[in-house]
Amino acid sequence: MTAVSVLGQGVAEPEPQHAAAWRERRVAEPTVPLRRTQHDADWSERPDRDQPVDTANLVSLHESIATLLASRGQYRQAYQHLRSALDLMSELTQPPPIPEQLRREVDRLRREHAEAQEQSIRDSLTASYNRRYLDRRLIEVLAERGGAGGLAVALVDLDWFKQVNDTFGHLVGDRVLQQVVELLQRELPKGAFCARYGGEEFVLVLPGVDGQTAVGVAEAARARVEEHPWSSLVLGLRVTVSVGLAHAPADVAEDTSMAAERQLREADSLLYTAKQSGRNAVAYLSGGKAHLAGPAAGRRAVIPPRAAAR
Known part of the structure; x- marks a missing residue:
């Protein structure tokens, strides 16, 4: 005592x-x-x-x-x-005063660390998220979706992009990729994001939305790309995208890593449907059958998805 x-x-x-x-x-x-x-x-x-x-x-x-x-x-x-x-x-009991110079140094290091972390998950060309972030975040979103509307994954591919590079050059091709990402990211619902999947392919991850809403979001993104005044970038340029949309209901119980892989495979097979059915379209499943959204819905032939869809 x-x-x-x-x-x-x-x-x-x-x-x-x-x-x-x-x-x-x-x-x-x-x-x-x-x-x-x-x-x-x-x-x-x-x-x-x-x-x-x-x-x-x-x-x-x-x-x-x-x-x-x-x-x-x-x-x-x-x-x-x-x-x-x-x-x-x-x-x-009184905390010692922190020198202002030390405080500024700590703030600077924190900013640099945050910037480095952000750069590690961003694509250097388009500033969209990269494949590393997509693989990690998709699993997290699948684990978090709970009782929400579900999760939609849209795989987006530029149509005839090789011709853009061959005709106008790779610098123009880079500008096209950057502009496409900006158009895809506009008006996305809360919690959604865009990531570069590889080359001219991008993924839109749409958590907490039902199937009908997801189709509407993907079709609006496709239309924005088609309607953009590409000739202002270079005369004669025209850019469109094809989209494969896979939606998983919230009540599906499945290992999250396997679910992420399965959903990307399904989106890829539906992208094949959009490409083979005339391009510049959004393909999705409804009632176990492939459909095209928007103006493309009036096309006579809709190619079935590849066997990997389900």
């Missing part, structure tokens, strides 16, 4: 009732000064001193002297030392 707890009881009065006799017995007792002299302050504030350790040692010294004085009946001096110990203890 420390002197603080011992002296906390019975030291409320600075002098006992036998104060007169106590005064007669007083002798010059060694005490620690209650206020530090300038010499003490200069010594304790030297940069090579460990301030918290010095303060803790001084608290312990004050408590020891207070205990000794109290045992001799010198309650006033004991009380003063006890008060000094309590004041020093309150200083220990």
